[in-house]
Amino acid sequence: MHNVAQMDAVFKALADESRRKLLDQLHQSNGQTLGELCAHLDMTRQAVTKHLLLLEAANLVVVVWRGREKLHYLNPVPIQEISERWIGKYERQRLQALGDLKKGLEQNKTNKKG
Amino acid sequence: MQKPKLVYTTYIRSTPKDVWAAITKPEFTAQYWGKMTNVSDWKRGSKWEHHNPEHEVWITGKVLESAPPKRLVLSWADPDDLKDKSRVTFEIEKIEDMTCLTVTHGSFTTGSTMAGKVSQGWPKVLSSLKTFLETGKGLNIFCK
Structure with a gap:
């Protein structure tokens, strides 16, 4: 990915309140599963999944697998x-x-x- | 496996070999890591140290794993507080024409103060490392 495209993706990802809330959640407690994130947010599981994919694409969230558990980290x-x-x-x-x-x-x- | 505490990644327009060199060669780290240097022979079991420009040891530890240019695992401690030991893993992976560098800092001891100290520093260091490798010039990261 080109640097300009990388930066576009970051700005786009940050231009949404729900996604910023997700980042704040991870800042509070890093390495959460989808289930843990959903418990703290007033959003459907589908919506959280969709937002997380966008944040991952922008490299603002990094995924680490621990066994079968998918952990999300703020990057x-x-x-x-x-x-x-x-x-x-x-x-x-x-x-x-x-x-x-x-x-x-x-x-x-x-x-x-x- | 303990859950890691901090995970950072950056995509760099560079090669794994150059990313490895940028992390392990003092003449390179000095240019982007706020004039600090990483000193070791980078062999498994060897000592490694993080020096300031006056050659004072700021961080010390052992090389736990070393597989150039792909994976480097270090133990990490303040020389004045060796009990507060943690572990840093550098993973370097080629993805198309870019290199993905992932830094994981974890295995902190209970009551460790190190995570708080490094969580401000790592993003700056990695952003500066990327700029250094892509433009030949690091950022003035710790001077602001």
Whole structure:
């Protein structure tokens, strides 16, 4: 999968309240089975299954088999990538802007002195 | 089998060999793991250590399994609290033109504080590792 497609899948997966609730559930208690997840959520088993598949496709949920038990884990790595790609970038620009402002003000000072 | 506590995966446009090297070679880890290095001969039974740039040991353990470039299992402990021991497994798998890296951190002792400490770190390290292998440059992960 291309990186852009990967990020699209993450944004799409996060753009739904039920799926965000599922992620919050896993954050509270990692490695839950479908049955455990259903017990905490006001959703049908079918709906939870459907949402989990989408979260798995976006790599936000990772499945580990323990015997016949299918355990779901929250994988925050793609969210970290989004944070680096978007928030990190804007942060750098803000720092650059502050740096430029400082330079400008200091130059102004020396100009006035001169 | 005990239920693992933390499981992370990332898909990297790279080869299993390069992913293995990125985890095990200090000259590579220094570039994406916040200047930290992993030091060992990576043979089963050998000691391994996680060093800061001043070569102080931050994490220590044994190499429990080593099958380059596919699987590496390490025991993991703070040198000041060796009883709080856990286990980290790196699984490297080629999927089409990508490499899937799965890191499982589990077997924590009762009352362990390690899971809380590492759960903030692993996503950053793995995201930086992916960027490093795909662009040749890691992220400034621990400087923010």
